Amino acid sequence: MRDFEYLQMENLEKAFGGLTPVRALGGVNMKVAQGEFAALVGASGCGKSTLLRIIAGLDTPSAGRAFFHREDGDEPIESPSRDRAMVFQSYTSFPWLSVRRNVEFPLLLHPDGGNREERKAKVDHYLELMGLTEFASQYPNTLSGGMRQRVAIARTLVNEPGLLLMDEPFGALDAQTRWQMQDLLLNVWGSSRCTVLFVTHDIEEAVYLADKVYVFSPRPGVIRAVKDIDFPRPRDPDIKLTDRFKTLQVEILNVITETVMTAAKETAAGGRGPEDLKKTLVEKPHHGGDGA
Ligand SMILES: Nc1ncnc2c1ncn2[C@@H]1O[C@H](COP(=O)(O)OP(=O)(O)O)[C@@H](O)[C@H]1O
Numbered sequence: 001m002r003d004f005e006y007l008q009m010e011n012l013e014k015a016f017g018g019l020t021p022v023r024a025l026g027g028v029n030m031k032v033a034q035g036e037f038a039a040l041v042g043a044s045g046c047g048k049s050t051l052l053r054i055i056a057g058l059d060t061p062s063a064g065r066a067f068f069h070r071e072d073g074d075e076p077i078e079s080p081s082r083d084r085a086m087v088f089q090s091y092t093s094f095p096w097l098s099v100r101r102n103v104e105f106p107l108l109l110h111p112d113g114g115n116r117e118e119r120k121a122k123v124d125h126y127l128e129l130m131g132l133t134e135f136a137s138q139y140p141n142t143l144s145g146g147m148r149q150r151v152a153i154a155r156t157l158v159n160e161p162g163l164l165l166m167d168e169p170f171g172a173l174d175a176q177t178r179w180q181m182q183d184l185l186l187n188v189w190g191s192s193r194c195t196v197l198f199v200t201h202d203i204e205e206a207v208y209l210a211d212k213v214y215v216f217s218p219r220p221g222v223i224r225a226v227k228d229i230d231f232p233r234p235r236d237p238d239i240k241l242t243d244r245f246k247t248l249q250v251e252i253l254n255v256i257t258e259t260v261m262t263a264a265k266e267t268a269a270g271g272r273g274p275e276d277l278k279k280t281l282v283e284k285p286h287h288g289g290d291g292a
């Protein structure tokens with residue numbers, strides 16, 4: 001990927017039509033510097049996956065824009081690209097291919113994927129990095145959830161994307177596997193220094209991994225707070241035991257709780273039903289007489 005100063009979302013909005021229109025994103029503004037590890041947290045349904053899909057080029061915004069800012073100008077995101085790779089919570093490997101073939105597969109799809117030897121070298125590197133070397137000839141359904149997710153991540157990394165979009169990638173894993181995967185990811189990121197946008201429900205995970213945690217309001221999602229996480233790198237799991245770590249977690253949780261409470265009050269005061277919902281799509285929600 002060509003170098004960029006930052007990836008910017010400017011007043012990015014997304015509404016879905018249909019019988020019950022949904023305003024998923026309500027004007028997102030954020031700037032993510034190249035090489036930054038950004039974590040996105042917020043209530044379920046606040047548009048985090050929608051935002052990642054727009055950045056991946058899999059969906060288009062209803063208003064506003066997403067673009068890479070470079071010295072020589074802005075490059076809008078208009079379509080998918082190998083440079084922007086998504087990793088989902090569910091394992092996206094092919095069950096009929098061995099681990100090695102799964103990781104090699106993306107290279108076969110592209111004319112510049114390299115010759116046989118080059119491909120083998122690359123695949124070996126990422127298998128090694130993800131601790132999969134000894135499982136190379138196995139099939140995904142013989143592996144645990146954590147190992148399968150490693151295969152999915154290795155398949156993504158083999159394309160060497162400049163931007164890694166991770167949508168609750170460890171959400172289906174048990175706590176211990178999750179911790180291992182976090183360290184593995186930090187390790188990989190430390191050597192590639194790609195830019196990461198990482199969505200998670202887990203505030204501890206967000207604080208442990210990220211340089212910055214972006215806190216979303218409930219739907220329509222906007223960014224309510226940005227927390228700088230300044231623990232040194234490489235991160236030591238023991239930072240989770242420090243007061244500073246716990247304070248950050250509580251501060252983030254407080255912002256989320258506050259935004260959820262405010263949204264609940266606004267809904268209660270503004271009424272419901274399709275007509276009211278439609279109104280809230282075009283107007284700011286109005287407050288009732290409760291002084292909120
Ligand atoms: N393709 C779609 N059509 C209609 N509504 C959608 C679509 N995708 C997402 N939504 C709605 O947009 C809102 C935000 O969804 P999503 O981005 O998945 O939130 P999150 O990832 O934060 O949980 C939700 O109310 C969801 O139901």
Ligand SMILES: [Mg+2]
Pocket residue numbers: 048049050167
């Ligand atoms: Mg989601």
